[in-house]
Amino acid sequence: MDCSNAVRFGQHSGQAPRRARSLGLEPLDGATLSYRHPRSGEWAHDVRDPLREAVQVSVDPAWELRPVCTGERFACLEVGFGRGLNSATLLRKLREEQIDPSWLQVDGCEANPAWLHPWPALPEVWQDCAPWWGQDSGTWPLRSPNGQARICTQAAPACLGKGGSLGSGSGYDWIFLDLFSPGGHPEDWHPGLLEALTTAALPGAVLTSYTCARQIRDSLAALGWMVERLRRPGIRDTLRAQLAPLPPRS
């Protein structure tokens, strides 16, 4: 994998959006796989095709700007981990592309693990890509690529602060921001969340989210993120943001 193939901020690869089912995958029962917010009824995923959503909203837009490379250390955080479909899709992509980082950290925080019960069977497409499946919290080794997954039941941003269970020693390269919609669930978007994510992110880090709410875009921009609203045919608008990379050493 050539890591120089990242596109620059504001550009797109020009590739047609990929449809998960056209990859020859088994159709998923999105409603069984997903769950609803107990108060608002909002679904946690696009139940029509949750794999496609994870690919198109979370993983591929991040990969475009900041690909994962063999031999490097790489850390990803999923906020609103739920069943971890975005993180599992990242692991699946690494396997498909035969990318072998020297160390991979996959972290997730899920504030309401009770909402996930009962867990459905793990679909074939994420087999061997979700060692956390069916468990609320813990640490699991990732054997190939080498690394670990850590899931905690502390809410963000507390999990990232002093005494929190997460926080990467060196910072995160990718952040999936996947809380229920800010308009309908302002109580989940705790004060200081975006600031803590900014502190936890490495220079050049990419954050992706399905929400394009103006309040989130403006807040990220004020914190130094370059924010894009991705408009792609056949896909709902999504958000991608990147922290400025470090200037190259002279």
Ligand SMILES: C[S@@+](CC[C@H](N)C(=O)[O-])C[C@H]1O[C@@H](n2cnc3c(N)ncnc32)[C@H](O)[C@@H]1O
């Ligand atoms: C849209 S769902 C996420 C779906 C998930 N990414 C998946 O792949 O299954 C949002 C989740 O965020 C969790 N949540 C709400 N507030 C949170 C917070 N402050 N920190 C972490 N998770 C939170 C909710 O319990 C809910 O399960």
